Amino acid sequence: MGLIALGHKNPDTDSIISPMIVSHYSDSLFGRHAVAKRAGELNNETKFILNYLTDSTIKLPDLLDKIRAEEVILVDTTEQTQLIEGVNENNLFAIIDHHNLGGLKSSKPVYARIEPLGCTCTILYKILKEKNLEITQEVACLLASAIISDTLFLNSPTTTDEDRTILKELNKIAELDLEEYSMEMFKAKSSLEGIETNEIIEKDYKFFEMGKSKVGIGVWETVAPETVNEKKAEILNALKNKKQKDDLDYLFFGVVDIIKENTYLYLVGDEETNLAKEIFKGNLEDNVMFAEHIVSRKKQIVPQLKEKLE
Amino acid sequence: MGLIALGHKNPDTDSIISPMIVSHYSDSLFGRHAVAKRAGELNNETKFILNYLTDSTIKLPDLLDKIRAEEVILVDTTEQTQLIEGVNENNLFAIIDHHNLGGLKSSKPVYARIEPLGCTCTILYKILKEKNLEITQEVACLLASAIISDTLFLNSPTTTDEDRTILKELNKIAELDLEEYSMEMFKAKSSLEGIETNEIIEKDYKFFEMGKSKVGIGVWETVAPETVNEKKAEILNALKNKKQKDDLDYLFFGVVDIIKENTYLYLVGDEETNLAKEIFKGNLEDNVMFAEHIVSRKKQIVPQLKEKLE
Structure with a gap:
């Protein structure tokens, strides 16, 4: 049976690069060949990174929409709602992740390595080092990215000292100008080139079940929040449509200013507005709340919503 | 908040020793002190081991019946049904295990290390080695046991090459006569001294939900199956009572001959008998089926039952 390495839907950079790295080393790590796959389209940040590493020897993941007969090395999530169709307890082979446990079961013992670190690739680096596997400049660049x-760039509250140390160690091999490279990455991520309004709200979108409520949370991380905020009317409209179409109880969308470390939280209805007032207590103007010092969905939005809704 | 290391209910030797080791090294492993606890009484095998290591510096786990305000490092299981009251997604701090994923959730990212190896202590040895922590003779004896x-003693089908290699490595430090020591352990485990019939069926008992069925499976591993089999009438009676009391759909009890590597499977009713006939196809005599080459609940009983019942 084939073996694939796969991240979550609406893949961010970590959910693309982690399967690439796992696949590249899978013979050494698991004694089997694994093919990297992706559960959605690349975002502009990931495209920038992969373009930057022009002479890549590491294969880009192909798109996959559902599991047929493959076994799965799952990276960067264990939430059933963030998986493509067909991942189940019978084809789960391994897990490498840095999020909350999502409650997956397996019908046989699996290999699982989960750590409360800032990035799946931080864990992958630790594994490669423990196994004394060679880390080339290309691999170091991918992991660092x-x-x-x-x-x-080590500013999110999910960042740990291990992430800091490991990024430094990686850059001895990667030899990037980290400040400049990060800024280029974030500019690419912020670019709205070729992006429809619907994609802005869907690109980094996750669905959660909290108590009896169906909750959607999208974020758009950017160095230029004004480029998104000037489309406010369109975005609110798109959110309204999505909330109805997906039959959600709550839908939140945050434009995260990764330089100033604030979030513009788009509130599509009264339910969202009332909850946001209770939790984030920011200034509200025309359905958008300005939430200071909020940058992380994982640490600063999801747990707070869960506490209210569960 | 206090931190404890804890295994499953009806603890076997691994579920007692793993918390002891985790507690002993918890400052180095987790940057926090953790106290070892146990979720049930010691069996005669574990008592033998702990008596053998008379000058122990490692504290014996105290009994715990429910979680109050502690955070939990869970070892040797992730099955909700095998946990004491109060372990939940809010107090889960870490997991180290070698079984199927049981579907636990956590409300924050945890540290989890799960590997398809023969024993939790095999994984603990790997972790200690990766972290360059000193393994004393006492620790080596505990892990080896x-x-x-x-x-x-490396005969179960759950045994991997890594278990074999690591037991050998450990014994360079432990310096046990492995053959003789194992036989002494198994004799102690087989001893019925001070054991009531109810305890025989409950000592290594696990509860599973398979599809809509509530399934109990107890095993008694012994070098002298005849000492148990001569109590057949009493045992079948005790099983009948337990099945009714716990409102089970199926209750299986296996007397595992760990020398000859066979199991005497006690079948309390028609439901169990019909399933066992389908799956194990052994010789049936007076409600006991002789199942050849069956020694592992995890590999040779649970998955086969699950396949039929789910």
């Missing part, structure tokens, strides 16, 4: 992306 | 116990 994912860590920069997930931790907002 | 748990590996011998869980793998039936």
Whole structure:
């Protein structure tokens, strides 16, 4: 049976690069060949990174929409709602992740390595080092890029000292100008080139079940929030449509200013507005709340919503 | 908040020794002190091991019946049904295990290390080695004992090459006569001294939900199956009572001959008998089926039952 390495839907950089790295080393790590796959389209940040590493020897993941007969090395999530169709307890082979446990079961013992670090690629680096596997400049660049992306260049509250140390170690091999490279990455991520309004709200979107409520949370991380905010009317309209279409109880969308470390939280209805007032207590103007010092969905939005809704 | 290391209910040797080791090294492993606890009484095998290591510096786990305000490092299981009251997604701090994923959730990212190896203590040895932590003779004896116990001295089908290699490495420090020591352990485990019939069926008992069925499976591993089999009438009676009391759909009890590597499977009703006939196809005599080459609940009983019942 084939073996694939796969991240979550609406893949961010970590959910693209982690399967690439797992696949590249899978013979050494698991004694089997694994093919990297992706559960959605590349975002502009990931495209920038992969373009930057022009002479790549590491294969880009192909798109996959559902599991047929493959076994799965799952990276960067264990939430059933973030998986493509067909991942189940019978084809789960391994897990590498840095999020909350999502409650997956397996019908046989699996290999699972989960750590409360800023990025799946931080864990992958640790594994490669423990196994004394060679880390080339290309691999170091890929791992460093994912860590920069997930931790907002070590500024997100999900960042740990291990992420800091490991990014430094990686850059001895990668030899990037980290400040400049990060800024280029974030500019690419912020670019609205070729992006429809619907994509802005869907590109980094996750669905959660909290108590009895169906909750959607999209974020758009950017160095230029004004480029998104000037489309406010369109975005609110798109959110309204999505909430109805997906039959959600709550839908939140945050434009995250990764330089100033604030979030513009778009509130599509009264339910969202009332909850946001209770939790984030920011200034509200025309359905958008300005939430200071909020940058992380994982640490600063999801747990707070869960506490209210569960 | 206090931190504890804890295994499953009806603890076997691995579920006692793993919390002891985790607690002993928890400052280095997790940057926090963790106290070892146990979720049930010691069996005669574990008592033998702990008596053998008379000058122990490692504290014996105290009994715990429910979680109050503690955070939990869970070892040797992730099945909700095998946990004491109060372990939940809010107090889960870490997991180290070698079984199927049981579907636990966590409300924050945890540290989880799960590997398809023969024993939790095999994984603990790998972790200690990766972190360059000192393994004393006492620690080596404890780890080796748990590996011998869980793998039936490397004879169970759950045994991997890594278990074999690591037991050998450990014994360079432990300096046990492995053959003789294992036999002493198994004799102690087989001893019925001070054991009531109810305890025989409950000592290594696990509860599973398979599809809509509530399934109990107890095993008694012994070098002298005749000492148990001569109590057949009493045992079948005790099983009948337990099945009714716990409102089970199926209750199986296996007397595992760990020398000859066979199991005497006690079948309390028609439901169990019909399933066992389909799956194990052994010789049936007076409600006991002789199942050849069956020694592992995890590999040779649970998955086969699940396939039929789910």
